[in-house]
Amino acid sequence: MNFKLVSVYQSPRVNGFWGMAIVLVACLLLAAPAANASGVVLQYHRISDSGPAITRTGPDDFAGHLALIERLGFPVRSLPDMLAGVCDSSDESAIAITFDDAHLTVYEQAWPLLRERGWPFVIFVNTAAVDDGHGGTMSWQQLRELVEAGVIIGNHGVDHRHMIRRPADVEVDEWQQWRRQQVIQAQQRIDEEVGPQPLIFAYPYGEYDLATAALMEELGYAAFGQQSGAFGCNSTMQALPRFPVSGPYANPESVELKLASLPFPTSGRMLEPVQPPGMRRPVLSLTLDAGKVEGFEPTAISCYATGQGAIETEWDTENSTLTARAGAPLPVGRSRYNCTVRNGLEQRYHWFSQPWFIPDADGQWPAE
Numbered sequence: 557m558n559f560k561l562v563s564v565y566q567s568p569r570v571n572g573f574w575g576m577a578i579v580l581v582a583c584l585l586l587a588a589p590a591a592n593a594s595g596v597v598l599q600y601h602r603i604s605d606s607g608p609a610i611t612r613t614g615p616d617d618f619a620g621h622l623a624l625i626e627r628l629g630f631p632v633r634s635l636p637d638m639l640a641g642v643c644d645s646s647d648e649s650a651i652a653i654t655f656d657d658a659h660l661t662v663y664e665q666a667w668p669l670l671r672e673r674g675w676p677f678v679i680f681v682n683t684a685a686v687d688d689g690h691g692g693t694m695s696w697q698q699l700r701e702l703v704e705a706g707v708i709i710g711n712h713g714v715d716h717r718h719m720i721r722r723p724a725d726v727e728v729d730e731w732q733q734w735r736r737q738q739v740i741q742a743q744q745r746i747d748e749e750v751g752p753q754p755l756i757f758a759y760p761y762g763e764y765d766l767a768t769a770a771l772m773e774e775l776g777y778a779a780f781g782q783q784s785g786a787f788g789c790n791s792t793m794q795a796l797p798r799f800p801v802s803g804p805y806a807n808p809e810s811v812e813l814k815l816a817s818l819p820f821p822t823s824g825r826m827l828e829p830v831q832p833p834g835m836r837r838p839v840l841s842l843t844l845d846a847g848k849v850e851g852f853e854p855t856a857i858s859c860y861a862t863g864q865g866a867i868e869t870e871w872d873t874e875n876s877t878l879t880a881r882a883g884a885p886l887p888v889g890r891s892r893y894n895c896t897v898r899n900g901l902e903q904r905y906h907w908f909s910q911p912w913f914i915p916d917a918d919g920q921w922p923a924e
């Protein structure tokens with residue numbers, strides 16, 4: 557299974573001498589260190605000083621983030637454009653801004669500041685909340701107004717249920733059908749209400765497994781989790797990272813390093829983030845095209861586990877494989893390993909995050 561939407565090795569069929577010449581030039585270009593085309597996506601929920609601490613970013617901090625982006629000079633791009641261009645060797649790093657759950661505060665607080673700058677953004681909508689008129693949620697009329705101004709509405713499922721938590725009494729086929737309906741029905745509602753939108757999806761709670769990612773690929777979506785990091789041409793397009801910048805991550809000082817982050821040159825398949833019951837020290841094994849990126853020094857990579865700080869990390873030069881494993885069991889629920897390394901040529905960090913979703917010994921999940 558190939559999770560990449562676009563491959564640099566896909567090239568038009570060419571014949572004869574000129575074909576050979578083109579192939580030779582292409583090979584020379586591919587042999588050179590790759591350009592740093594990369595994307596950093598910020599994930600917000602509500603822009604407010606009230607509401608649940610974990611999902612809120614204060615208006616002052618939000619304004620601080622925008623000022624920081626302006627100072628650093630990275631372009632803010634439309635997310636679909638960024639995805640479409642990630643394999644162009646344009647040598648550009650860009651930022652995209654996203655909001656989950658269609659909070660009214662996005663309309664009231666964030667939009668005026670973004671409109672003033674002419675910056676595009678995405679709102680990932682769980683459609684039942686808008687259909688039911690949940691308090692504090694935007695209406696379809698407000699979302700239409702945003703779309704007319706250039707905002708993109710992404711898919712966040714129908715009712716925000718966990719896509720990796722199959723109840724014991726539901727068969728696998730039935731569960732797969734339910735997941736498919738979550739995506740298709742939400743897209744139908746969005747397209748009916750605001751007009752056809754690009755196929756981008758944000759997993760509720762950032763939770764996905766291999767089967768969900770494969771479904772998203774089959775349906776033609778690029779899909780985002782909530783693990784941190786930058787993405788590049790080699791990233792798995794159905795397990796894309798975003799930096800959460802609310803709650804404890806809203807402080808503008810901590811955001812600067814993230815805005816400037818670069819992807820890891822990953823290759824190979826994505827790992828299954830959902831662990832079997834009882835498996836609480838997952839092994840991260842990443843194959844990297846280390847030689848393709850100037851200044852990327854794999855022997856200097858450090859990895860960290862949620863709540864544990866630095867963990868044992870090894871680089872195997874012969875097999876170009878990075879291995880990391882937590883020293884102590886991860887808690888039940890959502891955790892991550894974050895791996896970073898400073899680029900030897902720039903004051904910027906390569907940043908990769910692997911989410912892990914860990915059930916208890918009986919295969920049950922904590923209530924949310």
Ligand SMILES: [Zn+2]
Pocket residue numbers: 656657712716760761
């Ligand atoms: Zn959400």
